[in-house]
Every structure is written in structure tokens, then in C-alpha cells.
Amino acid sequence: MTTTVAVIGGGYGGTTVAKELDAFADVVLVEPREDFVHHVAALRGLVDPEWTDRLFYPYARLLDRGRVIRDRAARVDQGGVTLGSGERLTPDYTVLATGSAYPFPAKIDFEDSAAAKAKIRATREDLASAEKVLLLGAGPVGLELAGEIKAVWPEKGVTIVDPATGILPGFPDEFRAEVRRQLDELGVELLLGTSLTESPVSEPGQAKTFTASLTSGGEVTADLWFQCFGGAPHTAYLDGDLSAARRPNGQVEVTAELLVPGQRRVFALGDITALPEAKLAKSAGDHAEVVVANIRALAEGGELRTYTPGGPMISLPLGPSGGATYAEEVGVLDAATTSEIKGSHMMASRYEELFGLK
Secondary structure (H helix, E strand, O other), X not given: OOOEEEEEOOOHHHHHHHHHHOOOOEEEEXXXXXXXXXXXXXXXXXXXXXXXXXXXXXXXXXXXXXXXXXXXXXXXXXXXXEEOOOOEEOOOEEEEOOOEEOOOOOOOOOOOHHHHHHHHHHHHHHHHHOOEEEEEXXXXXXXXXXXXXXXXXXXXXXXXXXXXXXXXXXXXXXXXXXXXXXXXXXXXXXXXXXXEOOOXXXXXXXXXXXXXXXXXXXXXXXXXXXXXXXXXXXXOOEOHHHHHHEOOOOOEOOOOOOEOOOOOOEEEOHHHEOXXXXXXXXXXXXXXXXXXXXXXXXXXOOOXXXXXXXXXXXXEEOOOOOEEEEEOOOEEEOHHHHHHHHHOOOOHHHHHHHOOOO
């Protein structure tokens, strides 16, 4: 009898699992979105019209044998998956790959692609007309968005506010200094160790000039602002014995084999896992390879593989030709190398091939 696998979530990790198991198992991929969204390039898609359509890849050519159900998991327990439609799936193996939410534009929380594209284009129009932009959060998203804005509109004022006293904690001083140097060259204003005394009067991405006071004294004026912090894993659907693995912050405990503790048929990967590592598309892909190997091992007989969380790693573009990269095995890499790794192409070709667009 053919092994059956339900993959819940069609992001970076889930699509990799579904694709790799398609020839081996009967795969069902459950995903509410109309298309895969290449969130690695989402900030580029905001500022560059040519990239907007490139963010969306149809699922139609992902699987040769399996099927994609456009629905969401309402409840997942150790016995199977109940969909929003009421349909019940009882696969041999379930893979939880539902990812995380994050404020727009870093993530695009629209199930309909036309509505998502309309939102991006409308926000880009407002951004283009703004003279001063405020970004709340000096993490990777805030810094990358600042670089993207400055690459298209170098004359536009961009200010980043964050209560932390430094950028990118956990990375070497050499890397952080290089990012600071490039931000200074771009004319990005960093206001660290402070925050707004109250929320802006406008919604994120809405064109409306305002002035806000800072906790450190002084004030900042902007025509438009974005929230660049506040991710949250999508795991509210966990039920039964599986709910015990869900931490208060929504992340899911996993074993070294990426199984949900106490389970032999339920795996979790990607942003939802409570692993001590950065939540990157690359990490989700690495998790997927272990999950694929372990499902095959369980189905065919064999030893399970384990996953070891990676050390600090980041490739941070500041526009198509700027930015810096760090990994323990190579150290700090410059803007030109970062452009080759990610900045100039945003890794699109890899996923265009995965989805049969080449």
C-alpha cells in the first residue's frame, strides 16, 4: 500500500517536503493561498514593480502525482487533519509546516493573489509620494527595507527607531559595523535606545503625515511608516495530544528527528519550531530534507536522521547591490558577494524551478 502524507502549509519547507515525497508517497498539500508567495523577495516586490508579479508562483506544476487542496487546517490532532471545509484527512504521516505571520510588507497575508498585488501596488504609490518614511524595528526586516527604499529613492528620508541600543545582536562586531557603515552611506537615520511614546495616528503603509514624540526626548516626523517587528507562528490549530507541544509563544517543541514529542507520525518544521536558530527559508529547506528522509525511513525501515540547529547566519541585502553576509564557516562577506548570493536575484530562480516555471 502507498504511504500517504499530508503536508499542512505550502511555504518554503512544506513545498519542499511535498515535492520530494511526490514520487514516493500519495501527497496532499493543504494551503489556503492561491499561490506560493516568495517572501524572501517581498520587500523588493514592494519597491520594484517588475518584482511584484514575480512574488507569486502557482501551485499547479509543483506536484506530478499529488494534489494541492486550497483550504486551511482547522484542527490537527494525532489522528489526522480536519479542514476548514469539514473534510477529514487521516494520512500515515502529517507534516506541520504552517509558518508564521509577520506585518506587511515583509509577509503578505492575502489568500487571493490579485488582492495581494493590488495591496502592494497601492502601498508602493503611497511610498513613492512620501518624503519621509519611518520604520519601527532595526532588525533584519527594518534594515533590509531601508536599503530597498534608498536603492529606488535615494533622496527619500528614512528613519529607523528601535528601543535596542545596537543592531543585529548575536552577530560579530565586524558584521554589524559593516552594516552600519553602509546604512550611513545611504543616509539612513538610526535612532536606537528609544521608541515612540504612542502609536502613530495612521495605519502602517498609509500615507498620512504625523509627528511622534520619542521616549528619549525629541520627536520624529514621517509621511508613512511600517512595522518591522512582531512575527508569530501559525499553530492555533493544534489539538488533542499535539497541543501539549505548543509553547506559550506559539512555537512547537520538536525532537532531534523533527517529530512532535511523543509522536511517530507527526513532524514539524520551519518557523513554527522551537529550535534555537534564525527562522530562515534556508532553515526550513534544511528541516524539510530531514523530514523527507525520516518519513521514508519510517515507511521503508531504516535509521532516522537528526537535525542540528545551525549557528548564526544571515544574508542581509541593502538594495540589489548592497548589504553584508555572515556565516560562521566563512565570516563576513561584502556587498558584492551578498548581491551574488541574494541581493541581485533574491533566490528567485531556485523557486521558479521548483514550481515548474522554467
